[in-house]
Amino acid sequence: MKDSTLVVAGMATLAAGTYAFRLSGQLLRARISFPPRATKLLEGAAIILLAALVATTALTQGHGFSGVARPAGVLVGGLLAWRKAPFLVVVIAAAGVTAGLRLLGVP
């Protein structure tokens, strides 16, 4: 491994900075009083963030395309969730479809 001290310093930076992000949003929120409609907007913003996270983790790897198998599995999971399938079914189906496609040689 590289110089341990440097790695530890990098890890500490990441840990401390992440905690600061976790705290600062809450502190901002506590300081300002939001009207109900702004609260709804903030919740909507969180859903948008999560949706973007789903899209990027399902479809991309690094800066490129992840291949077909993973997004296909996630899509099947999403459709099942839309049809109100149990959560367990959703997650297992997503992994299962992805694994099955890869078994068949789909990237």
Next chain:
Amino acid sequence: MLRDIALTCLAVLFIGLSYGAIAVASGFPLWVPAAQSLLVLAGASEFLFVGIVAAGGNPFAAALAGLLVNSRHLPYGLALPPGVTGRGGRRIFGTHLMNDESVVFALAQEDLPRKRAAYWACGVGVLICWPGGAVLGALIGSTVHNTDAFGLDAMFPAVILGLIVPDLRDRLTLRAALAGAAIALIATPFLPAGLPVLLALVAVLLLPRDRGAQRQEGAP
């Protein structure tokens, strides 16, 4: 709800396995994924950190890249109603439990006590399963290196998608979420990791009709 949280934590454990295995296979000693998973407790940024340093990158540059990925925790903190993460001294610990999973479970609940219960149950579960998985994965090492064969990489997006589907039944939210997802995807080839997801927040502009409708109901 508890069953869903347990399953989510199980998925986190599996992803942790692959994280620990990859970290060790990249030449890091066991304590790196162990400490990292416990103290950072944000999977994507840890994968990125390990990947960049293993490729010869500067650990500070890797930390900055990880922070970019984790910057979404700031809007998460804005979205959570005050009190969900606990009050007083408990909040110091509760804040550390903020992650994609605990936030999405909290948002899905109706009232504050339920939101708080879901947040803490999921947060503590992830606090146990993520480092636990990472350490196990590091111990097992390269034998589980190819977790992709089991489709485990599809689990994280499926978990999050499964949890936000109820919100997406609202048309305007769906429209904004799809736009945000499209923005993030288009930006991914050009921007450093983490920024595309933040850029998706532009889609908040597609939520205004909701505001207008509520305004008509009368000012408080």
